[in-house]
Amino acid sequence: MGNMKNWLETRSKEISSQVVDINKKELTDEGISGFGTKLRVTDIIKNLEAGLFPTIYEKDLDNKEFINIYVRKRLNMAAMELNGIIREVFINMCDKSKKDENCDKCTKKADEATIKFMESIPKVREILSTDIVAAYNGDPAAMSIEEILLSYPYLEAITIQRLAHELFLLEVPLIPRIMTEYAHARTGIDIHPGAKIGKYFFIDHATGVVIGETCVIGDNVKLYQGVTLGAKSFELDDDGNPVKGVKRHPNIEDNVIIYSGATILGGTTTVGEGSIIGGSVWLTTSVPKNSRVYNNTPDNLIEVAK
Amino acid sequence: MGNMKNWLETRSKEISSQVVDINKKELTDEGISGFGTKLRVTDIIKNLEAGLFPTIYEKDLDNKEFINIYVRKRLNMAAMELNGIIREVFINMCDKSKKDENCDKCTKKADEATIKFMESIPKVREILSTDIVAAYNGDPAAMSIEEILLSYPYLEAITIQRLAHELFLLEVPLIPRIMTEYAHARTGIDIHPGAKIGKYFFIDHATGVVIGETCVIGDNVKLYQGVTLGAKSFELDDDGNPVKGVKRHPNIEDNVIIYSGATILGGTTTVGEGSIIGGSVWLTTSVPKNSRVYNNTPDNLIEVAK
Amino acid sequence: MGNMKNWLETRSKEISSQVVDINKKELTDEGISGFGTKLRVTDIIKNLEAGLFPTIYEKDLDNKEFINIYVRKRLNMAAMELNGIIREVFINMCDKSKKDENCDKCTKKADEATIKFMESIPKVREILSTDIVAAYNGDPAAMSIEEILLSYPYLEAITIQRLAHELFLLEVPLIPRIMTEYAHARTGIDIHPGAKIGKYFFIDHATGVVIGETCVIGDNVKLYQGVTLGAKSFELDDDGNPVKGVKRHPNIEDNVIIYSGATILGGTTTVGEGSIIGGSVWLTTSVPKNSRVYNNTPDNLIEVAK
Numbered sequence: 001m002g003n004m005k006n007w008l009e010t011r012s013k014e015i016s017s018q019v020v021d022i023n024k025k026e027l028t029d030e031g032i033s034g035f036g037t038k039l040r041v042t043d044i045i046k047n048l049e050a051g052l053f054p055t056i057y058e059k060d061l062d063n064k065e066f067i068n069i070y071v072r073k074r075l076n077m078a079a080m081e082l083n084g085i086i087r088e089v090f091i092n093m094c095d096k097s098k099k100d101e102n103c104d105k106c107t108k109k110a111d112e113a114t115i116k117f118m119e120s121i122p123k124v125r126e127i128l129s130t131d132i133v134a135a136y137n138g139d140p141a142a143m144s145i146e147e148i149l150l151s152y153p154y155l156e157a158i159t160i161q162r163l164a165h166e167l168f169l170l171e172v173p174l175i176p177r178i179m180t181e182y183a184h185a186r187t188g189i190d191i192h193p194g195a196k197i198g199k200y201f202f203i204d205h206a207t208g209v210v211i212g213e214t215c216v217i218g219d220n221v222k223l224y225q226g227v228t229l230g231a232k233s234f235e236l237d238d239d240g241n242p243v244k245g246v247k248r249h250p251n252i253e254d255n256v257i258i259y260s261g262a263t264i265l266g267g268t269t270t271v272g273e274g275s276i277i278g279g280s281v282w283l284t285t286s287v288p289k290n291s292r293v294y295n296n297t298p299d300n301l302i303e304v305a306k
Numbered sequence: 307m308g309n310m311k312n313w314l315e316t317r318s319k320e321i322s323s324q325v326v327d328i329n330k331k332e333l334t335d336e337g338i339s340g341f342g343t344k345l346r347v348t349d350i351i352k353n354l355e356a357g358l359f360p361t362i363y364e365k366d367l368d369n370k371e372f373i374n375i376y377v378r379k380r381l382n383m384a385a386m387e388l389n390g391i392i393r394e395v396f397i398n399m400c401d402k403s404k405k406d407e408n409c410d411k412c413t414k415k416a417d418e419a420t421i422k423f424m425e426s427i428p429k430v431r432e433i434l435s436t437d438i439v440a441a442y443n444g445d446p447a448a449m450s451i452e453e454i455l456l457s458y459p460y461l462e463a464i465t466i467q468r469l470a471h472e473l474f475l476l477e478v479p480l481i482p483r484i485m486t487e488y489a490h491a492r493t494g495i496d497i498h499p500g501a502k503i504g505k506y507f508f509i510d511h512a513t514g515v516v517i518g519e520t521c522v523i524g525d526n527v528k529l530y531q532g533v534t535l536g537a538k539s540f541e542l543d544d545d546g547n548p549v550k551g552v553k554r555h556p557n558i559e560d561n562v563i564i565y566s567g568a569t570i571l572g573g574t575t576t577v578g579e580g581s582i583i584g585g586s587v588w589l590t591t592s593v594p595k596n597s598r599v600y601n602n603t604p605d606n607l608i609e610v611a612k
Numbered sequence: 613m614g615n616m617k618n619w620l621e622t623r624s625k626e627i628s629s630q631v632v633d634i635n636k637k638e639l640t641d642e643g644i645s646g647f648g649t650k651l652r653v654t655d656i657i658k659n660l661e662a663g664l665f666p667t668i669y670e671k672d673l674d675n676k677e678f679i680n681i682y683v684r685k686r687l688n689m690a691a692m693e694l695n696g697i698i699r700e701v702f703i704n705m706c707d708k709s710k711k712d713e714n715c716d717k718c719t720k721k722a723d724e725a726t727i728k729f730m731e732s733i734p735k736v737r738e739i740l741s742t743d744i745v746a747a748y749n750g751d752p753a754a755m756s757i758e759e760i761l762l763s764y765p766y767l768e769a770i771t772i773q774r775l776a777h778e779l780f781l782l783e784v785p786l787i788p789r790i791m792t793e794y795a796h797a798r799t800g801i802d803i804h805p806g807a808k809i810g811k812y813f814f815i816d817h818a819t820g821v822v823i824g825e826t827c828v829i830g831d832n833v834k835l836y837q838g839v840t841l842g843a844k845s846f847e848l849d850d851d852g853n854p855v856k857g858v859k860r861h862p863n864i865e866d867n868v869i870i871y872s873g874a875t876i877l878g879g880t881t882t883v884g885e886g887s888i889i890g891g892s893v894w895l896t897t898s899v900p901k902n903s904r905v906y907n908n909t910p911d912n913l914i915e916v917a918k
Binding site: 357358359360361362363373374377378381382385386389417420421424425427428431432435438443444445446447448449450451452453455456457458459492493494511512513514530531532566567585586601607608609610611 | 615616619620623624625627628629630631632634635637638639649650785786789790792793796797800802804806819820822824825838840842843852853854855856857858860873875877886892894899900901902903904905906907
């Protein structure tokens with residue numbers, strides 16, 4: 001085996017070429033996954049965050065009198081970037097054999113999706129206001145609305161999920177999921193863009209929460225860290241591949257509290273209105289409204305060492 | 307529905323204005339949450355980290371002979387930034403109706419808090435040295451002190467919490483919590499700045515640990531991932547809002563080990579000195595010193611498929 | 613107590629000097645932990661990621677025709693940086709009393725380790741292709757390979773662990789652990805570089821998973837969030853320090869599924885081929901192949917409030 005200089009000048013060419021070949025085999029067509037998609041989506045998220053919460057995320061703003069101008073600039077930037085990337089995704093899906101960069105139908109569809117998304121923003125922001133109220137009322141440690149705005153990771157996660165959910169409803173592929181996984185990385189909260197979540201939602205402490213694609217959550221629901229709203233199992237098709245798109249995750253009705261580490265599974269499982277699910281409970285069947293569900297485990301075994 | 311250009315030139319103004327209105331409703335007074343607070347606190351944290359652990363965080367330092375100069379520069383930068391932001395917070399609290407940017411009382415109070423905080427730094431750094439020893443002694447996978455300094459996320463979390471706790475004791479609002487949530491985002495460890503934590507503290511693997519505001523933890527305590535030291539429930543006042551500031555989280559005495567996923571709840575719950583709490587235990591009452599607490603669950607149900 | 617200006621000009625010198633003294637006591641010899649190691653390792657990771665997955669991480673690439681050139685550039689940069697840092701680590705270990713910056717033996721050893729590592733990259737990348745297939749087949753929510761490449765945090769964690777594992781096998785200290793803790797911070801998945809993991813590995817949702825140093829995992833294994841593959845306890849030597857390097861973590865054979873929150877502990881615990889371990893199971897003994905292990909807890913206690 002030679003020295004480093006030698007390796008860099010000769011072998012590295014062969015190794016690189018092997019790596020490129022594996023990459024090419026993996027993505028059989030030239031997908032959207034093209035260069036920089038992830039970075040562009042991150043940029044869109046940052047513009048949306050600064051547009052929706054200028055007092056938290058807008059670092060360029062010195063003078064509050066110009067707040068309208070800054071918000072508009074951010075939303076316009078997000079709209080333009082999003083429009084470009086949605087158009088690419090649609091062109092990509094439109095006709096895999098000959099991607100027409102000038103496809104008018106795709107451009108029109110992308111414009112329509114982008115505009116519908118942008119028009120939904122005030123509604124999303126209004127709902128986020130209810131989430132902030134829910135955090136304040138639901139956490140004795142929260143000393144002010146400002147503290148929640150400036151420090152609660154949950155707020156970033158739910159902001160991004162509610163935005164991603166609007167794109168999901170518009171049947172924009174790929175981008176919503178990149179958005180929620182950005183939030184997951186930053187907060188430890190994994191909410192699929194497909195999950196439908198009502199107003200006044202709050203997750204205290206947040207880390208480790210998983211909310212699956214086909215969950216339906218009512219208004220005024222509070223979760224604690226480590227809660228899973230997941231799938232029980234999933235169907236395989238005749239080729240042994242998972243069947244996609246089936247309702248696999250539970251329904252949580254209004255005014256439910258779910259304590260830390262509880263796991264609720266299955267697409268036909270419904271937690272009735274006003275119920276409380278205790279910490280670490282494992283639940284795979286429906287419970288009626290106003291249920292109180294606790295682990296029926298025997299007492300801990302306590303012994304005292306001498 | 308028009309095209310993108312049209313939307314950007316016309317509708318976006320209306321949408322932005324709606325978003326601004328919602329923001330204005332949310333923060334009824336002009337709070338500290340003003341522009342860039344989060345970024346400024348992040349900057350303070352980075353200067354404090356580089357000051358406390360120059361060999362890990364000081365990227366500008368080429369020559370170890372200048373280490374004193376670099377540390378002092380970092381600490382002075384942190385002190386100045388912190389002083390500025392504490393002053394703003396105090397002015398903000400001082401008289402909401404007419405914020406006097408030149409309030410002498412506020413300036414004096416801010417100077418006092420900043421100086422007391424900066425004077426506490428060698429003590430904090432000394433305690434962090436004990437935490438590093440605890441990590442080395444408590445983890446067979448730790449091969450050197452350097453490995454702990456350079457790679458253990460727990461160390462960043464406890465560094466930031468111990469610093470935030472000093473500000474919390476000085477009754478500086480908002481900033482301590484932004485600090486610990488910065489650590490939470492980076493490490494998955496959520497320790498409230500109010501928690502009082504003794505020397506030689508270690509959290510192995512770390513992700514998902516939650517330690518509440520009014521916890522009191524003794525010396526030489528070791529936790530594993532996913533441990534919650536939380537609140538059992540909380541009081542509501544006559545308006546149905548949570549009563550803030552009540553003792554809600556447990557006391558953990560010296561030399562206690564708590565294994566992964568255990569949950570210990572309640573302000574009057576005390577885990578006596580030298581106790582061991584097993585993995586996934588759910589504990590809401592006190593146990594005497596030297597207790598061994600394990601789940602008394604029956605054996606797992608094991609069957610073998612044919 | 614004086615004012616801020618006074619503190620900055622006088623006391624800060626004393627405080628800084630105290631902090632430096634504590635740092636010096638902590639690292640008794642001049643370790644590798646020197647300035648910027650962490651940043652350099654981060655840089656190496658970024659170059660390796662862009663080399664292995666150019667379509668995801670290569671932000672500079674505009675034209676896919678140049679993909680080979682970009683990949684080679686990234687791999688060469690990683691190789692050079694890694695070579696430099698490995699050489700430092702080896703010099704550091706070689707003779708603590710007089711570190712010879714020109715030690716030929718160390719240079720040769722570093723070249724050898726670096727080249728062996730770089731030569732392993734196509735093999736690692738090939739295995740990562742199997743992991744991507746496992747994610748697609750194992751998650752009904754995954755709509756395309758692109759979605760996995762662009763959004764699954766698990767993919768970043770396993771990429772970094774598989775690379776770090778190669779360095780671990782080459783007995784390069786410190787750097788592998790910094791690498792996996794970088795992944796841990798970004799994904800909430802804590803896999804020690806020592807863990808030996810087979811092909812077609814997948815972790816769904818990912819946050820809170822802990823896989824210990826001496827785990828051995830077969831092919832086609834699927835984990836869910838919050839799973840711990842950990843140590844039962846560990847031996848102390850005569851001085852009360854943990855004995856390092858003992859087999860402490862379980863063996864998971866081929867085709868095993870472990871559901872969320874399960875905990876499997878101990879170096880002699882083996883989960884036999886084809887077994888399924890249910891959610892939240894606590895397992896500290898071996899189970900034969902094709903076992904189905906579920907919690908035998910009584911039903912939840914459900915009551916309905918009036």
